Amino acid sequence: MVLEFRGQGYAVIADVLTPDRVAQLRAEAGELISQFTDLGHRSDDYWSFQRPDRPDPVLYRIHNLERQGANTLADLHRGGELHGLAESILGLSVRSTACALIVKMPQVAARVPWHRDRTAAPPHTVCNLSVFLDDSTMDSGCLEFVPQSHLLPDDVDVDQVRAYGPVRAVPANAGDVLVHDVRVVHSSRPNGTSVIRRSIVIEFAPHDFVLPGVAQ
Ligand code: NI
Numbered sequence: 001m002v003l004e005f006r007g008q009g010y011a012v013i014a015d016v017l018t019p020d021r022v023a024q025l026r027a028e029a030g031e032l033i034s035q036f037t038d039l040g041h042r043s044d045d046y047w048s049f050q051r052p053d054r055p056d057p058v059l060y061r062i063h064n065l066e067r068q069g070a071n072t073l074a075d076l077h078r079g080g081e082l083h084g085l086a087e088s089i090l091g092l093s094v095r096s097t098a099c100a101l102i103v104k105m106p107q108v109a110a111r112v113p114w115h116r117d118r119t120a121a122p123p124h125t126v127c128n129l130s131v132f133l134d135d136s137t138m139d140s141g142c143l144e145f146v147p148q149s150h151l152l153p154d155d156v157d158v159d160q161v162r163a164y165g166p167v168r169a170v171p172a173n174a175g176d177v178l179v180h181d182v183r184v185v186h187s188s189r190p191n192g193t194s195v196i197r198r199s200i201v202i203e204f205a206p207h208d209f210v211l212p213g214v215a216q
Pocket residue numbers: 115116117186
């Protein structure tokens with residue numbers, strides 16, 4: 001798995017979380033989401049977009065997840081099994097530098113444009129772990145990658161890289177973790193199904209590595 005991460009820029013680790021733990025996280029995620037969809041809560045941490053064919057904004061990300069008052073979700077950011085996993089992948093002592101809930105609302109979630117999360121870090125230095133709370137399929141918005149694109153220079157044109165390809169869709173099941181290098185060119189598909197697709201994304205960086213915009 002570490003070799004695959006270093007070589008391709010991403011890897012899936014199956015069955016990291018037990019079904020019980022996934023259920024607990026789902027319950028908390030559901031409460032946070034319903035604050036937006038049912039109770040009209042709005043804040044700078046709740047990111048949404050407007051569709052021309054819908055009256056209501058479509059939620060796609062709850063940023064600063066560790067500060068939203070949901071304890072089990074916040075624990076993933078603070079420490080525990082994901083930190084251990086990130087340390088075994090990067091081979092260094094790490095800290096979590098960002099945490100968010102990604103929400104692919106049924107039928108209305110759009111494709112996330114092709115991008116790299118960061119280039120201000122060498123390959124194999126900073127990674128994102130995506131913890132899936134629901135199955136992530138071709139139809140419900142799974143991630144897509146250009147393999148080995150984390151090794152490309154900082155200034156490559158992302159759209160050209162994607163056009164040259166190859167593009168690999170990477171489905172995953174609830175409880176799985178998908179790790180990717182923050183430099184890899186990636187996207188996620190729209191959700192055309194009637195089922196929500198949620199994941200928690202946590203960024204990990206070495207303890208002593210200075211990331212722009214992140215307090216030490
Ligand atoms: Ni990304």
